[in-house]
Amino acid sequence: MSKPYETIRVEREDRIAWIVLNRPHRLNALNDVMMEELLDALTTIDNDPGVRCVIITGEGDRAFSAGADITAFPKATPVMAEELSRKGQKVFSKIEELSKPVIAAINGYALGGGLELALACDFRIASEHAELGSPEINLGIIPGWGGTQKLVRIIGLRNAKRLVMLGERLKAEEALQLGLVDKVVPFEKLREEAKSLAQKLCNGPPIGLKYAKYALNFGSQVPLEVGLRLEAALMALLFSTNDVKRGIEAFMSKSKPEFKGD
Numbered sequence: 001m002s003k004p005y006e007t008i009r010v011e012r013e014d015r016i017a018w019i020v021l022n023r024p025h026r027l028n029a030l031n032d033v034m035m036e037e038l039l040d041a042l043t044t045i046d047n048d049p050g051v052r053c054v055i056i057t058g059e060g061d062r063a064f065s066a067g068a069d070i071t072a073f074p075k076a077t078p079v080m081a082e083e084l085s086r087k088g089q090k091v092f093s094k095i096e097e098l099s100k101p102v103i104a105a106i107n108g109y110a111l112g113g114g115l116e117l118a119l120a121c122d123f124r125i126a127s128e129h130a131e132l133g134s135p136e137i138n139l140g141i142i143p144g145w146g147g148t149q150k151l152v153r154i155i156g157l158r159n160a161k162r163l164v165m166l167g168e169r170l171k172a173e174e175a176l177q178l179g180l181v182d183k184v185v186p187f188e189k190l191r192e193e194a195k196s197l198a199q200k201l202c203n204g205p206p207i208g209l210k211y212a213k214y215a216l217n218f219g220s221q222v223p224l225e226v227g228l229r230l231e232a233a234l235m236a237l238l239f240s241t242n243d244v245k246r247g248i249e250a251f252m253s254k255s256k257p258e259f260k261g262d
């Protein structure tokens with residue numbers, strides 16, 4: 001868990017794993033090394049049954065992440081750009097496919113790839129001073145880590161065009177109104193608020209949450225009938241777990257269930 005990474009920090013707090021993007025001098029811009037380290041940390045966390053929830057945030061109070069590291073762009077060939085895009089998509093897919101809930105605690109700018117990273121998470125809590133946007137168009141490019149597709153699904157085509165085609169930046173409050181983030185809190189409360197949500201998720205049934213995430217994420221991309229079949233199959237699988245027995249017994253005896261993840 002506590003590998004000495006160069007561009008991120010992984011901290012363990014009880015059943016929560018914090019991943020802190022740690023290049024504050026570059027507003028936590030995502031470079032190659034950071035992408036590789038993120039993938040490595042996420043894989044380790046996924047395989048650790050002691051971790052029930054993940055929180056991703058940025059070091060400092062200026063940025064969650066200001067996006068892909070633009071300093072790598074001048075030398076990039078089309079082949080390198082395709083590799084960069086695929087690498088980012090792989091890391092962000094890992095977040096979406098992670099067997100545990102992931103929360104983005106957006107502590108400042110979430111721009112370009114930084115916003116796309118937050119979009120891959122299951123929940124987004126933003127600090128009051130955070131700003132969110134997809135400014136890639138100002139460089140002549142478009143979001144390449146899922147932004148064009150996911151923004152439409154979350155805030156609709158009209159609002160997605162404001163961000164992607166006009167490069168508009170949204171303040172946290174407006175992002176909240178559009179449903180781009182779930183909650184906005186003062187910066188000093190961000191850590192506590194993310195932790196409180198994480199604790200709620202930690203108390204849930206791990207296998208139930210894993211299947212809920214899978215059914216929701218996968219189901220939103222396939223025809224309804226396929227999603228419904230998957231839902232039924234996952235529901236059936238859950239009836240093989242001890243946590244379902246614990247949940248039902250606790251309901252019957254009017255007590256709180258203690259889910260163990262088996």
Ligand code: COA
Pocket residue numbers: 025026027029066067068069070071109111112113135136139
């Ligand atoms: N990649 C590489 N470096 C970045 C970066 C990025 N995406 N975003 C910011 N930085 C660097 C800046 O170059 C600057 O470095 P320097 O001190 O060596 O000059 C440092 O981080 C601080 O940023 P700065 O621009 O001075 O801060 P600011 O408060 O004036 O502006 C932003 C903040 C976020 C508005 C501005 O940095 C910006 O527009 N960043 C790029 C966002 C973007 O286009 N992201 C999509 C990339 S595809």
